Amino acid sequence: MAPPRADNKKFSKERSKQKVAKKPSKSSLPSTAVAVALTALVAICVAMYYKNGSGIETNLRQATKERTKESIGTSNSKRSDSNGDFKVLPRLNGVKVGHVQKRQLSPGKVYEIKTLSLRPPIFEIPDFLSEDECQTIINRASKAGLDTSEVQDPETGINIEPTNKATFHSWDYNSDGVIDKVEVMHNLVDLSDLYFSEEDIAKMFVELKVDKNNNGVMDLKEFLAVTTNKIMKSLHNMAKKLPRVKSRNSQQTWLDHRKIKGLNDRVAALTKLPRAVIEESEELQVVHYHPEGHYHCHHDSQDFEPNVPCCAFRDRSHCRLCRYITVLYFLNDVEEGGETAFPVADNATFSPEAWAKITKFRCDLSKHCHKANLFVKPRKGTAILWYNHLRDEKTGWHGRLDEMTYHGGCDIIKGEKWIANNWINILGDSRETMVSCKNPKKKIK
Helix, strand or coil: CCCCHHHHHHHHHHHHHHHHHCCCCCCCHHHHHHHHHHHHHHHHHHHHHHHHHCCHHHHHHHHHHHHHHHHHCECCCCCCHHHHCCCCCCCCCCCCCCCEEEEEEECCEEEEEEEEEECCEEEEECCCCCHHHHHHHHHHHHHHCCEECCCCCCCCCCCCCCCCHHHHHHHCCCCCCCECHHHHHHHHHHHHCECCCHHHHHHHHHHCCCCCCCCCCECHHHHHHHCHHHHHHHHHHHHHCCHHHECEECEEEEECHHHCCCHHHHHHHHHCCCHHHHHCCCCEEEEEECCCCEEEEECCCCCCCCCCCECCCCCCCCCECCEEEEEEEECCCCCEECCEEECCCCCCCCCHHHHHHHHHHHCCHHHHHHHCCEEECCCCCCEEEEECEEECCCCCCEEEECHHHCEEECCEEECCEEEEEEEEECECCCHHHCECCCCCCCECC
């Protein structure tokens, strides 16, 4: 193994010094002996560095070296279960947006991996699934039956604020002394994760006779008269008949990805993770969208919280999602709409605080799909991979949630959309402590 660059420079400098200092003589044995001794000394220092001084730094450097090799592309590389021998969580190297690397992920087949974004790292792999595999997944999901999709932490009940001046002023976002229909819409996003249109709010105004002076807005007197209780109950009753106003409008089911022949091997080769990690991750979530179907922007995973454990598969106890990687598969071509959007991808000025101020505007992908920094059109067989978490710089392991992984599914305008989410779970603080997401009592070897 080559020593670090700094040591290489030092070694070259020593050799050049010896060359200059050397004088013509009948015998070069003394100077040769000195050179050998110095070479041996440098070698010992390098050995000691790698033994005692490198630690995680060496592992991170080695991981970077491996990613550089991958980015160049090797069409004849073969996967082996040496994937299991790592101290640092593997990550693909994006190099730059538009970069294409070629990798053999299954016997005899080379795949192109295109970089779509660097922050967060997002990659597109065309033809990752065959037409037969796509249809097999759709058929099995249809046979299993699909249920209405829910968000991971659904709002329970109706969040009704008190009817008073303080609530009025909190609803009046622009502080102009009245509440307009758009401001009511945005409050419903905050309070109930419901996305109404201005037309929906106008119907509520008429139904509850809110606008007494017919000026199109609600002043303080009108607000106090109608009460927040009536407003919220009216809109929640309306929402029951309008699936489109929900943040997520789709149907889903779960399939055992181990039964899709060759899939787990391919994903293991793509991610450079052991096959056991792929097999012990969550089942494949298959999702079906009809016209007006969508999923407004969200994160697939959740940030670290002290004393809050990672969720096991289908665990509904107090826990957090630990999805290191998302691999999303497009299972069919969509006539119109249905893009997967990443609103803040590669946003150089992104901050969670600034985003929180506009999330109620930009997270509605029914209206703002093409305002996203990146949106990917569904193409049958294509896979999209991204990392939901940063890698901890000190440990090289599972780090904080990457806030820039906000993403969602845009409205289906025409046709239907089928996708499958293949989440790769990392449970454990190191390679030695990794456990199964399906059974946390089971250690991953």
